[in-house]
Amino acid sequence: MDLNRKQMSIIQYKSYDRLLVAVDCIIFGFDGTELKALMIKRGFDPEMGKWSLMGGFVNQMESVDDAASRVLNQLTGLSSIYMEQLHCFGDVKRDPGGRVVSVAYFALIKIDDYNEALMQEHNAKWFPLKKIPAMVFDHKQMMRLAQERLQQKVAQHPIGFALLPDKFTLQQLQGLYEAIYERQMDKRNFTRKILAFNILNKLNEKEKESSKKGAFYYVFDKKKYERMDKEGLKFL
Amino acid sequence: MDLNRKQMSIIQYKSYDRLLVAVDCIIFGFDGTELKALMIKRGFDPEMGKWSLMGGFVNQMESVDDAASRVLNQLTGLSSIYMEQLHCFGDVKRDPGGRVVSVAYFALIKIDDYNEALMQEHNAKWFPLKKIPAMVFDHKQMMRLAQERLQQKVAQHPIGFALLPDKFTLQQLQGLYEAIYERQMDKRNFTRKILAFNILNKLNEKEKESSKKGAFYYVFDKKKYERMDKEGLKFL
DNA sequence: GCAAAAGTGTTTTGTCTACACCCATGA
DNA sequence: TCATGGGTGTAGACAAAACACTTTTGC
Numbered sequence: 001m002d003l004n005r006k007q008m009s010i011i012q013y014k015s016y017d018r019l020l021v022a023v024d025c026i027i028f029g030f031d032g033t034e035l036k037a038l039m040i041k042r043g044f045d046p047e048m049g050k051w052s053l054m055g056g057f058v059n060q061m062e063s064v065d066d067a068a069s070r071v072l073n074q075l076t077g078l079s080s081i082y083m084e085q086l087h088c089f090g091d092v093k094r095d096p097g098g099r100v101v102s103v104a105y106f107a108l109i110k111i112d113d114y115n116e117a118l119m120q121e122h123n124a125k126w127f128p129l130k131k132i133p134a135m136v137f138d139h140k141q142m143m144r145l146a147q148e149r150l151q152q153k154v155a156q157h158p159i160g161f162a163l164l165p166d167k168f169t170l171q172q173l174q175g176l177y178e179a180i181y182e183r184q185m186d187k188r189n190f191t192r193k194i195l196a197f198n199i200l201n202k203l204n205e206k207e208k209e210s211s212k213k214g215a216f217y218y219v220f221d222k223k224k225y226e227r228m229d230k231e232g233l234k235f236l
Numbered sequence: 237m238d239l240n241r242k243q244m245s246i247i248q249y250k251s252y253d254r255l256l257v258a259v260d261c262i263i264f265g266f267d268g269t270e271l272k273a274l275m276i277k278r279g280f281d282p283e284m285g286k287w288s289l290m291g292g293f294v295n296q297m298e299s300v301d302d303a304a305s306r307v308l309n310q311l312t313g314l315s316s317i318y319m320e321q322l323h324c325f326g327d328v329k330r331d332p333g334g335r336v337v338s339v340a341y342f343a344l345i346k347i348d349d350y351n352e353a354l355m356q357e358h359n360a361k362w363f364p365l366k367k368i369p370a371m372v373f374d375h376k377q378m379m380r381l382a383q384e385r386l387q388q389k390v391a392q393h394p395i396g397f398a399l400l401p402d403k404f405t406l407q408q409l410q411g412l413y414e415a416i417y418e419r420q421m422d423k424r425n426f427t428r429k430i431l432a433f434n435i436l437n438k439l440n441e442k443e444k445e446s447s448k449k450g451a452f453y454y455v456f457d458k459k460k461y462e463r464m465d466k467e468g469l470k471f472l
Numbered sequence: 473g474c475a476a477a478a479g480t481g482t483t484t485t486g487t488c489t490a491c492a493c494c495c496a497t498g499a
Numbered sequence: 500t501c502a503t504g505g506g507t508g509t510a511g512a513c514a515a516a517a518c519a520c521t522t523t524t525g526c
Binding site for chain 1: 303324333334
Binding site: 406407423424428447448450451452 | 475478479
């Protein structure tokens with residue numbers, strides 16, 4: 001036998017167990033009032049017909065992150081979604097259909113920004129976080145963890161913009177923060193704080209739907225943010 | 237064909253790729269002055285002889301967490317180590333020996349608390365965080381992420397005790413925090429802050445090695461801590 | 473008695489919180 | 500002209516940071 005080292009190692013690795021690796025995505029959206037999560041009716045067994053996170057298996061030739069992007073795209077039609085790895089769930093019996101290790105991701109999308117046809121195809125539905133139904137496997141646990149993580153994350157990084165339209169008013173932004181932290185905030189304090197970060201640009205344009213006076217739109221300034229993000233800001 | 241749903245689902249899952257799943261552990265220790273990480277000389281190909289994190293493959297019949305515990309135990313001889321999942325690394329080509337998804341964990345141990353024979357067997361060595369050598373695959377990236385996470389975590393949860401002996405002086409504790417955050421702290425402010433959390437018990441016993449006067453030992457009070465931890469404290 | 477680390481309070485500074493009124497506009 | 504949400508400033512409370520001297524004791 002005349003094996004080189006690379007061949008050796010492949011042979012060596014061969015003796016270990018191979019497992020199914022899945023990704024599951026907690027997809028958050030904000031409708032202006034409430035935080036919601038997107039869930040689908042599971043279309044195959046086990047647990048067919050029950051509510052579930054959108055998920056899929058990782059292919060041999062794709063990275064785990066790519067698998068998550070693919071799954072998000074399959075459901076929403078969107079690419080370049082804000083997405084972050086949450087946790088790897090690896091209990092032996094978490095999925096009664098087999099030994100599946102699942103890597104959970106959470107994603108933030110603009111709630112009106114999706115492909116209606118794809119959503120219907122998957123029987124997808126938005127649920128307010130307060131009214132999450134029973135879910136398959138350990139998906140509820142994933143959900144809870146995602147919500148905690150979102151709170152922590154938003155306290156230090158203004159990723160919340162990913163949940164809002166490109167231009168938004170300060171009140172809409174405050175509404176989002178109130179939804180995430182589940183508490184009321186003072187308008188003046190909020191305004192002062194968020195403007196102090198100097199990551200918003202005020203437009204010369206007003207939103208006139210919800211008031212007679214109209215509220216100025218702001219946009220998120222990505223460059224200013226990146227400069228600032230490295231040091232880590234703290235909102236809460 | 238007359239398959240029930242469970243059988244169906246297993247068949248369905250069968251068509252997906254199965255991957256090798258590994259765990260890798262970043263093991264932190266504190267020698268009284270410096271924060272260190274424990275690394276091993278890799279004993280098999282690929283990359284045999286290079287520095288590496290301690291790792292291993294996840295077996296079919298064990299959870300990912302259990303695999304990490306097992307790996308930690310193999311190297312240190314210790315069980316019930318403080319351990320936390322860090323991140324799942326899933327790039328296709330991260331390991332040249334094959335398609336391996338690795339779940340990284342970080343662990344905190346008392347640096348004198350290990351089995352010397354096991355350590356030698358694995359060619360393990362402590363490296364100061366400032367002087368980490370080149371490492372195989374993406375292990376350096378894991379290392380960096382672990383260090384960041386440790387900082388964040390310790391700011392909100394006093395897990396640092398896991399790195400110290402059961403009884404320790406306030407100066408030792410401060411030294412640990414200074415090592416983690418890589419900056420000097422004021423003795424008076426530190427003492428006031430840490431005692432205010434009310435999670436330490438003062439012993440009637442002094443450490444007399446490092447000074448003539450001697451410094452009182454303290455112990456960590458787990459019960460008080462757990463009561464407090466739920467709300468989340470903030471040290472920094 | 474002196475060297476070496478332990479232990480201990482106060483002042484200043486800055487940040488967070490609570491709070492209320494005028495403004496612009498469309499109907 | 501009035502009803503509606505938009506926009507703005509200040510004072511008090513609290514927390515963080517800066518700062519230096521006395522104590523103990525082994526040598």
